[in-house]
Amino acid sequence: MSKNDRKLLSGTHFMLGNHAVVEGALAAGCDFFAGYPITPANEISQYMSERMPKTGGVFFQGEDELCSVYALSGASLAGAKAMTATASAGFNYMQEGIGYAVASEIPMVIVDVMRCRGENYATQSDVMQFRWGASGDHEHIVLAPSSVQELFDYTLRAFNLAEKYRTPVFVMSETTISLMREKLVIPEEGGIEIVNRRKPDVPPEAFVPFRAPEDQAPPLPSFGDGYRILHSLNPHDEKGGIAWDPDVFEKLYHRITNKIRANYDDIVRVQDFDLDDADIALVAYGSESRPARAAARIAKQKGIKVGVLKLDTVWPVPERQLEDLAKRVDKILAVEMNIGKYANEIDRVCGKYCEVGRVLKNRGEIHTTTEVLRAIEEATK
Amino acid sequence: MKEHPLWKYLRPNALPHFFCPGCGAAQVLNFFLKAADETQLDFDNFVGIGGVGCAARIPVYMNIESLHGVHGRTVPWATGIKLHKPELKVVIFAGDGDATAIGGGHLIHACRRNIDVVMIVVNNLTFGMTGGQMAPTTPKNMKSATTPYGNAEEPFDICKLAETAGATYVARWTSDKPKKAKDAIKEALGHKGFSLVEIITQCPTNFGRRALSTGSGVQCVEWIKDNSVSLKKAKAMSSEELESKFVLGTFVKKERPIFRGSSVC
Numbered sequence: 319m320s321k322n323d324r325k326l327l328s329g330t331h332f333m334l335g336n337h338a339v340v341e342g343a344l345a346a347g348c349d350f351f352a353g354y355p356i357t358p359a360n361e362i363s364q365y366m367s368e369r370m371p372k373t374g375g376v377f378f379q380g381e382d383e384l385c386s387v388y389a390l391s392g393a394s395l396a397g398a399k400a401m402t403a404t405a406s407a408g409f410n411y412m413q414e415g416i417g418y419a420v421a422s423e424i425p426m427v428i429v430d431v432m433r434c435r436g437e438n439y440a441t442q443s444d445v446m447q448f449r450w451g452a453s454g455d456h457e458h459i460v461l462a463p464s465s466v467q468e469l470f471d472y473t474l475r476a477f478n479l480a481e482k483y484r485t486p487v488f489v490m491s492e493t494t495i496s497l498m499r500e501k502l503v504i505p506e507e508g509g510i511e512i513v514n515r516r517k518p519d520v521p522p523e524a525f526v527p528f529r530a531p532e533d534q535a536p537p538l539p540s541f542g543d544g545y546r547i548l549h550s551l552n553p554h555d556e557k558g559g560i561a562w563d564p565d566v567f568e569k570l571y572h573r574i575t576n577k578i579r580a581n582y583d584d585i586v587r588v589q590d591f592d593l594d595d596a597d598i599a600l601v602a603y604g605s606e607s608r609p610a611r612a613a614a615r616i617a618k619q620k621g622i623k624v625g626v627l628k629l630d631t632v633w634p635v636p637e638r639q640l641e642d643l644a645k646r647v648d649k650i651l652a653v654e655m656n657i658g659k660y661a662n663e664i665d666r667v668c669g670k671y672c673e674v675g676r677v678l679k680n681r682g683e684i685h686t687t688t689e690v691l692r693a694i695e696e697a698t699k
Numbered sequence: 700m701k702e703h704p705l706w707k708y709l710r711p712n713a714l715p716h717f718f719c720p721g722c723g724a725a726q727v728l729n730f731f732l733k734a735a736d737e738t739q740l741d742f743d744n745f746v747g748i749g750g751v752g753c754a755a756r757i758p759v760y761m762n763i764e765s766l767h768g769v770h771g772r773t774v775p776w777a778t779g780i781k782l783h784k785p786e787l788k789v790v791i792f793a794g795d796g797d798a799t800a801i802g803g804g805h806l807i808h809a810c811r812r813n814i815d816v817v818m819i820v821v822n823n824l825t826f827g828m829t830g831g832q833m834a835p836t837t838p839k840n841m842k843s844a845t846t847p848y849g850n851a852e853e854p855f856d857i858c859k860l861a862e863t864a865g866a867t868y869v870a871r872w873t874s875d876k877p878k879k880a881k882d883a884i885k886e887a888l889g890h891k892g893f894s895l896v897e898i899i900t901q902c903p904t905n906f907g908r909r910a911l912s913t914g915s916g917v918q919c920v921e922w923i924k925d926n927s928v929s930l931k932k933a934k935a936m937s938s939e940e941l942e943s944k945f946v947l948g949t950f951v952k953k954e955r956p957i958f959r960g961s962s963v964c
């Protein structure tokens with residue numbers, strides 16, 4: 319067996335961000351990939367086309383993004399751990415299939431490498447598309463990596479969350495990190511946690527396919543297991559029957575959204591840096607947390623009490639951590655690479671407790687450390 | 700009371716069905732179940748797929764694993780299922796709008812790739828569920844909800860489209876020829892590769908009333924019958940004579956390697 323045949327390439331690597339996504343997926347057990355060419359996500363599908371057949375999985379290049387995302391639904395219901403990767407405009411097309419996957423509770427992982435209006439420049443402009451792009455009511459889980467290591471780690475975690483909550487889970491990648499090479503450490507097999515979807519523990523005649531406690535996803539048998547379930551987008555009752563009944567609809571969508579909301583502690587993660595005695599807090603996600611942290615370190619050396627809250631999960635919004643932070647500091651600065659979309663969320667949660675300023679850049683470039691430092695210094699005046 | 704021999708295949712909690720009186724889609728459900736019964740289809744290793752539209756409801760009424768409810772994406776679902784679990788038998792039930800309008804882009808690639816799936820296209824020549832709008836299959840000059848002065852577009856010949864794109868089994872029959880339609884489905888179920896069976900059906904409610912000035916299912920079926928010719932007869936007819944005629948028969952039956960993925964080593 320050659321090195322390429324192994325799913326888990328344990329060891330230390332110097333790797334491209336897009337390739338780290340592939341390794342994270344394979345480490346999680348991904349055995350189905352479908353995608354349509356789009357820059358700057360191409361290295362994901364190209365590397366998948368090389369790795370997937372050699373590790374026993376399927377690589378499929380759809381005729382468009384719609385085909386790709388629906389192929390994930392089909393494969394996932396047949397038992398696969400399925401993933402696709404795209405970039406902003408392609409992510410638009412996929413929203414239709416994401417809405418279906420939410421309604422039918424189908425696990426899958428979707429990577430969007432955000433880009434600027436058809437050009438491969440740095441941006442975080444899809445942060446709201448992640449949250450609100452799909453039709454119908456939903457709660458999404460969106461993870462925001464900031465490095466090649468985190469692209470690996472968060473892709474792996476995205477599979478685990480998708481399997482656990484039976485829902486699409488998103489990796490919010492960016493041009494910055496996807497096309498960057500950095501050190502990546504892939505753990506040994508024992509150092510990796512793998513979650514697989516729950517299967518029914520009762521025979522088909524006793525199984526009620528969409529019945530679950532209001533904070534959970536029901537078990538999911540695969541096609542061919544003999545359970546004969548109707549997976550419809552239409553409002554369906556616990557048996558899976560298409561039913562228009564306001565009570566049925568309300569109960570279904572309460573559970574579908576609540577299975578995410580009620581498990582906030584399991585899903586939401588943040589990292590804080592030097593926040594214990596901070597007067598000013600920078601709040602950043604994804605690659606913007608890098609200049610934020612670098613600037614905060616320099617500002618601290620200059621005697622400014624500043625720290626950083628890095629949002630590893632951007633959706634659901636880490637409201638508890640943000641609220642707690644807002645009560646402790648004088649000022650929060652939202653550092654973001656778009657016109658200030660997520661800053662509105664930070665303002666919504668924190669604005670009633672402290673002043674919320676915005677450090678925005680929307681010109682296809684990541685903030686420099688100097689720019690963020692200047693904003694921190696400005697905030698002290 | 701004696702139970703209907705096909706009752707055992709239905710999903711009681713999905714009934715009653717929502718088809719209009721005289722609808723041809725309900726007949727196709729019957730044709731399929733007879734074909735499945737006669738070929739002893741293994742329903743535990745079967746997935747039935749419907750998109751959106753009247754025909755898309757056919758799998759909903761069967762006690763099977765099924766996917767339903769998104770317009771035009773039946774082929775991508777089927778592709779994902781077959782690539783991950785090739786041992787499953789997958790049948791798509793699509794209307795003409797689902798198959799050739801919103802899903803037309805997927806259909807040609809399914810033919811090209813030769814995915815091992817059966818697609819039954821229930822062609823009622825209109826968008827029935829939404830109220831009888833013009834479809835890519837509506838005959839030229841015919842009235843519909845969106846062509847009140849007659850259809851100004853050229854319709855698709857679905858079988859020619861599938862044949863040209865590379866499908867390996869292609870046949871067309873009509874709802875007035877139940878045995879032929881059922882036999883074609885049986886043949887498609889036994890075929891390895893992409894099989895398309897088009898069945899021209901009557902939609903009295905929305906095609907009949909608008910295009911044929913009749914809401915009678917019987918009269919609609921008569922119209923289909925009057926406008927059908929066998930493949931054998933069609934070979935002796937000119938293209939002018941064949942305009943707006945439904946040519947019936949088996950157009951393609953050949954073997955070609957089936958699709959296993961885009962990168963196989």
